Amino acid sequence: MPTDEITVNLLLKIMNNSLEVMKANEKYLTHLDAEIGDADHGINMVRGFSLVKNRLSSLTNPNIGTILNTVGMSLLESVGGAAGPLYGMFYIKGSEPTRGKTEINKKDLAALLEAGLKGIQTIGGGAVPGEKTMVDALDPAVKAVKESINNDGITFMMALEKATEAAKEGMKKTIPLIAKKGRASYLGERSIGHQDPGATSSYLLLQTMLDTLNGKIGLEVTKFGTDGSIIEEMYI
Numbered sequence: 001m002p003t004d005e006i007t008v009n010l011l012l013k014i015m016n017n018s019l020e021v022m023k024a025n026e027k028y029l030t031h032l033d034a035e036i037g038d039a040d041h042g043i044n045m046v047r048g049f050s051l052v053k054n055r056l057s058s059l060t061n062p063n064i065g066t067i068l069n070t071v072g073m074s075l076l077e078s079v080g081g082a083a084g085p086l087y088g089m090f091y092i093k094g095s096e097p098t099r100g101k102t103e104i105n106k107k108d109l110a111a112l113l114e115a116g117l118k119g120i121q122t123i124g125g126g127a128v129p130g131e132k133t134m135v136d137a138l139d140p141a142v143k144a145v146k147e148s149i150n151n152d153g154i155t156f157m158m159a160l161e162k163a164t165e166a167a168k169e170g171m172k173k174t175i176p177l178i179a180k181k182g183r184a185s186y187l188g189e190r191s192i193g194h195q196d197p198g199a200t201s202s203y204l205l206l207q208t209m210l211d212t213l214n215g216k217i218g219l220e221v222t223k224f225g226t227d228g229s230i231i232e233e234m235y236i
C-alpha cells in the first residue's frame with residue numbers, strides 16, 4: 001500500500017511494528033553494544049517501545065504530534081543509558097512541526113526528521129556526523145528527504161527509500177570510525193572496527209517506517225560479521 005503520506009493509523013502501526021523489530025533485533029543490538037558499550041541497547045529499546053505501545057493504546061483521538069510526543073516521553077522515561085534521552089528528544093522535538101496534523105507528507109517528514117535530529121544534537125553534546133553515533137545514520141537520512149522536497153519527481157515513498165538507504169550507508173560507515181561521544185568514546189581507538197549500536201537502531205527504525213508503508217513489519221538481522229556489519233536480514 002505505497003502511499004504519499006503517513007496517516008494517524010499508519011503511524012500507530014509503525015510504532016507497534018517498531019516494537020516487533022526491536023524485539024527481533026534485541027540480541028543483535030545488545031551484541032553491538034557489548035562490543036563498545038555496556039550491552040544494554042537491545043534490552044533498552046525493547047523496554048522503551050513496549051511502553052510506547054502501552055501508552056499509545058490509551059490515547060484518545062490522537063494526531064501525529066500527540067503520537068510522536070507520547071513516543072518521545074515514553075522512551076525518555078523507560079530507556080536507560082544515553083539512548084533514552086537521545087531518542088526521547090528525537091521524537092519530542094520531531095512532534096513539534098507535526099502538532100495537530102492528521103497526516104505527514106514529504107515536507108512534514110523532512111521537518112520532523114530535521115527537528116528530531118536537532119533535538120538529539122542539542123543534548124548529545126552537539127554530536128556531528130563522523131563521531132560514531134546515531135547522528136551518522138540520521139543526518140544523511142534528513143539530507144536525503146530534504147533534497148526530495150522540491151523535486152516533484154520524487155514521491156513520498158521514494159524519499160523515504162532514499163532516507164533509509166542513506167541511513168544504512170551512514171550506519172555502515174560507523175565501523176571504521178573512532179567513537180567521540182558517549183561511553184564508546186572511552187575506548188578510543190579500540191572502538192574502531194565495530195558498528196555503532198545507536199546508528200544501527202536508527203537505521204532499523206527508519207526501515208520499519210518504510211516496511212510498514214509497504215505492508216510489512218520490518219527486518220531482523222539474522223547474520224552479522226565480527227565487526228557487527230549486517231550480512232543477512234530477513235522480514236519478520
Ligand SMILES: [Mg+2]
Pocket residue numbers: 033037038039040041081
Ligand atoms: Mg548501552
